Amino acid sequence: MSNLVPLFVILPLATAFLIPIFGRFIEGFQKSLLSLVLLFLTILAIHFIVAGIGQPIAYQVGGWSPENGIPIAIYLVLDGLSVLLLLIISLIGFLSTFYSISYIRKFTSQNNFFALLSLMIAGMNGVVLTGDMFNMYVFLEIAVIASYALVAFGIERTELEASFKYQVLGGVASLLILFAIGLLYWKTQTLNMADIANVLKSGNNGLFLVFTQVLLIAGFGLKAAMIPFHAWLPDAHSSAPSPISAMLSGVLIKAVGIYAILRLFFNMFAISYEISMVITVIGTLSMVVGVFLAIGQWDLKRLLAYHSISQMGYVIIGVGMGMLILAEGGDRSIASLAIAGGLFHLVNHAVFKGLLFLNSGAIEYVTGTRNLKMMGGLFKSLPVTSTTALGASLSISGIPPFNGFFSKLVIIVAAIQGEFYLLAVLAIVVSIVTLASFMKFQRYAFFNKSKFTRKIKEVPFPMCFSMVVLVILCLGLSLLIFPGIRDIILTPAVDVLMETTNYSSAIIGM
Amino acid sequence: MTVFIMCFILFLVGLYGVLTRRNLIKIVISVTIMEFSVFLFLVLIGYIENGLAPILTEELNNPVFVDPLPQAMVLTAIVIGLATSAMLLAIAIRLYKKYGTFDIRKINNLKG
Numbered sequence: 001m002s003n004l005v006p007l008f009v010i011l012p013l014a015t016a017f018l019i020p021i022f023g024r025f026i027e028g029f030q031k032s033l034l035s036l037v038l039l040f041l042t043i044l045a046i047h048f049i050v051a052g053i054g055q056p057i058a059y060q061v062g063g064w065s066p067e068n069g070i071p072i073a074i075y076l077v078l079d080g081l082s083v084l085l086l087l088i089i090s091l092i093g094f095l096s097t098f099y100s101i102s103y104i105r106k107f108t109s110q111n112n113f114f115a116l117l118s119l120m121i122a123g124m125n126g127v128v129l130t131g132d133m134f135n136m137y138v139f140l141e142i143a144v145i146a147s148y149a150l151v152a153f154g155i156e157r158t159e160l161e162a163s164f165k166y167q168v169l170g171g172v173a174s175l176l177i178l179f180a181i182g183l184l185y186w187k188t189q190t191l192n193m194a195d196i197a198n199v200l201k202s203g204n205n206g207l208f209l210v211f212t213q214v215l216l217i218a219g220f221g222l223k224a225a226m227i228p229f230h231a232w233l234p235d236a237h238s239s240a241p242s243p244i245s246a247m248l249s250g251v252l253i254k255a256v257g258i259y260a261i262l263r264l265f266f267n268m269f270a271i272s273y274e275i276s277m278v279i280t281v282i283g284t285l286s287m288v289v290g291v292f293l294a295i296g297q298w299d300l301k302r303l304l305a306y307h308s309i310s311q312m313g314y315v316i317i318g319v320g321m322g323m324l325i326l327a328e329g330g331d332r333s334i335a336s337l338a339i340a341g342g343l344f345h346l347v348n349h350a351v352f353k354g355l356l357f358l359n360s361g362a363i364e365y366v367t368g369t370r371n372l373k374m375m376g377g378l379f380k381s382l383p384v385t386s387t388t389a390l391g392a393s394l395s396i397s398g399i400p401p402f403n404g405f406f407s408k409l410v411i412i413v414a415a416i417q418g419e420f421y422l423l424a425v426l427a428i429v430v431s432i433v434t435l436a437s438f439m440k441f442q443r444y445a446f447f448n449k450s451k452f453t454r455k456i457k458e459v460p461f462p463m464c465f466s467m468v469v470l471v472i473l474c475l476g477l478s479l480l481i482f483p484g485i486r487d488i489i490l491t492p493a494v495d496v497l498m499e500t501t502n503y504s505s506a507i508i509g510m
Numbered sequence: 511m512t513v514f515i516m517c518f519i520l521f522l523v524g525l526y527g528v529l530t531r532r533n534l535i536k537i538v539i540s541v542t543i544m545e546f547s548v549f550l551f552l553v554l555i556g557y558i559e560n561g562l563a564p565i566l567t568e569e570l571n572n573p574v575f576v577d578p579l580p581q582a583m584v585l586t587a588i589v590i591g592l593a594t595s596a597m598l599l600a601i602a603i604r605l606y607k608k609y610g611t612f613d614i615r616k617i618n619n620l621k622g
Contacts, residue, residue, distance in 0.1 A: 134583055141590045148597055152604075158619050160605050165620075167598050168528060171541045174594075178548050178587060179521070185580065186555040235620045 080492025224257020242361020280320030287313025318342025377450025
């Protein structure tokens with residue numbers, strides 16, 4: 001079983017280099033190869049989930065076995081949390097690729113587009129799988145450098161400007177992370193995350209550790225666009241081609257931002273009250289400020305991008321509350337509920353925000369505009385797009401029976417049980433403001449009087465297919481609230497975060 | 511210890527440049543200065559006083575080697591840094607072609 005783990009990195013990486021070589025000779029090679037590879041990886045991830053992962057599966061790259069219990073090789077570690085992220089990456093990646101088959105016709109150089117997308121997916125899979133700090137930095141750079149190029153893919157004025165901004169802030173974030181990795185290596189003389197956890201457990205180096213943790217929060221917070229560090233996100237996510245926006249908003253900020261924060265602060269460092277407080281406060285700020293920044297937007301994709309910040313805030317407060325309860329030594333069942341709510345919302349956000357960006361791409365594809373004031377009356381001419389957009393809007397604003405409702409409900413229930421009453425009230429208020437903002441989107445885009453004189457046709461089949469699959473998932477993921485299904489998909493991931501020391505002991509003991 | 515503090519000062523110089531410069535090329539240079547300060551720091555943490563280059567030979571008994579792992583890390587990081595700088599400069603040149611200027615005060619289509 002463990003021999004299958006490296007495929008998640010190898011296959012997309014190989015695809016990225018095969019596409020420029022063979023793509024120019026064989027018609028349609030790039031689209032079909034990348035779609036097939038991602039479909040295969042989705043099935044592989046589902047297979048791992050259904051088979052069930054008890055202990056983390058560790059693959060030693062190069063086959064170097066540990067010496068005196070000290071790991072030498074770079075480890076690829078597959079456990080409940082990483083397999084959940086891998087499933088999201090492969091699934092949204094597959095649907096975005098399939099959608100791009102039609103969408104990308106308006107750009108030249110399709111080979112480069114698909115090669116960069118493949119490279120980005122390889123990088124994200126690597127970040128999620130790796131058990132080595134420096135290796136994480138390398139994969140993170142692979143993912144974000146590909147995304148810099150993809151944001152600038154339109155090479156018009158706004159795209160270039162957004163990409164430059166994104167690159168400067170992303171570069172600063174990467175250097176903060178590298179600096180923190182250097183500091184960790186200096187103190188612990190190892191790069192393996194499980195080993196670092198082991199070494200840190202024995203020694204007491206308070207101030208040094210706090211400095212490293214602050215650097216890491218700043219670095220990964222910049223990558224995840226939490227509120228004091230959010231300046232690049234609305235520009236970059238709204239300027240990229242729409243399938244890429246779906247990947248960036250739906251997957252990239254989670255894989256290289258949220259996932260890294262979760263993995264490092266739960267499984268590598270011991271949870272401390274102060275750091276949990278910082279993370280929760282940042283999450284609350286993102287949730288509240290993001291939605292109020294979104295409400296005044298008239299550019300459809302900018303509006304969606306600001307909502308990404310706000311919805312990521314929900315994920316962070318769910319997980320942050322869990323950290324706070326664990327740090328105080330409170331009731332573990334409430335902590336588990338809060339973390340489950342956060343991870344549930346993470347999965348849901350990938351689906352509905354991916355869908356909303358694909359919808360905005362479909363609207364832009366047929367009408368050529370992203371400005372809500374210029375649209376109107378699209379309901380009749382775009383039946384598939386408007387129905388799926390309605391589903392996604394209801395989902396993000398938390399209307400039952402869509403998935404967004406249930407994950408927000410779990411977070412709010414956990415907040416009330418854990419006596420974080422302010423957070424519960426804020427979460428409800430933000431949800432209502434989100435609803436208002438998406439009613440504006442629905443009304444101006446689909447229901448007002450039409451402002452188009454020419455005839456508008458529905459988008460081609462591949463685009464419709466991706467959107468329909470995602471709207472079915474929006475409904476279907478509500479089933480995760482039922483214990484039987486939750487135990488297969490969500491509970492292993494929650495257990496990884498709850499049993500904080502299990503990760504290092506399982507890998508060192510191997 | 512002094513060298514580590516100087517490394518950190520170099521890092522802050524780069525950060526100051528990123529935050530205050532108005533010229534795209536100067537911003538790229540500032541990012542590169544930050545990069546090099548981190549590289550220097552990585553090399554320094556592997557350095558041991560009077561250490562030898564880490565090459566195993568027969569005739570040495572109990573040699574003191576410098577730590578080779580940070581050196582390997584720095585080489586990797588330099589290659590990644592090259593990719594980042596190339597990407598930044600490519601975008602800066604494209605921006606110059608579109609706007610005819612490197613001044614970021616004039617390149618401000620995106621707001622709000």
